[in-house]
Amino acid sequence: MRIREKLKNIIKLKEKTLDYHIAEFIKKNAENKIFYKSKEIAFKLNISKSTLTLFSKKLGYEGYGEMIHSLMAELEFYGINKNENKNLINDVEEIIKINSLFDINLLNEKLNFFKKEILISKKVLIVCSSEDDYKQIGLFANYLNMHIKTFYFQQRKIESTFIKKLKENDLTFFILTGLEIEEILLNIDYAFENKLRSLFIVTDSHFEKIKYKNNDTSNILLIKSLSQYNSEVRSFLRIGQINFILTNLILKITKHIYK
Incomplete structure (x- = not known):
C-alpha cells in the first residue's frame, strides 16, 4: 500500500x-x-x-x-490525484521543451566537470535505476567504452560485486530516479565509504539522500520531477532529461577526444 x-x-x-x-x-x-x-x-x-x-x-x-x-x-x-490538485495541466496541446527545463549555464558547467572526471578515469561503472532508458544509457556506455573502459551491467548482483574491484583512479556513475533504489543506495554507500570518485544524476526527491552523504554537490546533476504532470508524462520527462544530459555529455567528451 x-x-x-x-x-x-x-x-x-x-x-x-x-x-x-x-x-x-x-x-x-x-x-x-x-x-x-x-x-x-x-x-x-x-x-x-x-x-x-x-x-x-x-x-x-x-x-x-x-x-x-x-x-x-x-x-x-x-503524482497527486487529479481530484486533489486543480493545478494539473489540462492543455493537451502544450509542447514540452526539454532544454527549457535546465539552467543552460549551470548545466554546461556541470557537464564540463563530468567530462573532466570521466576523461581522467581508468574505468567507469554506470549504475542506473529500473525506470531509466536502458538502450540510451547502453548506447552512451558503448560510445564511452571506445575510449575508456566502461561497464554497464543492468544486474544488481554483478554491480555490487564489480564495484568492490574499483580503485581510486576509477569512477562510479549513478543515475537515480523512481522508487526501487535500495540496492543502488547500498552501492552508493560503498562508494562513499571507500572514497571512490562518483558522479550522480538524480531527481529532486533523491537529492537530499546524496547530499547528506556528499557535502560537495559539484558532482551531482539534478533533474526536475515536475509534479504538475501525470505519472506517464513525468516518467518520460525524467528519461528525456537524462537522455538530454547524456547526449550533451557524449558531445563534449567526443569533441575533446577528436579535437
Missing part, C-alpha cells in the same frame, strides 16, 4: 488521536511539496522525535527519515 493511502486510513480511522494529527500534518504538507525534517515537525506538533519514529514504524519504516524520503519519491513517481 502506498504511503499516502496509509496516511489517509489513519486520518479516517483514528480521528482526533495523536496519530491522526501527525498523519494529517504530513499528508497536507506533502501535497503542497513541503517536507519537514524530523526536528521541525516535532517542534510544530509539540511532540518528541521518538514519537515521530514510533509513528513511522507503525507504517513499516525504520524511522521518519526513511518514511519521508519514500513519500517524496512516491509523490514524484505517482
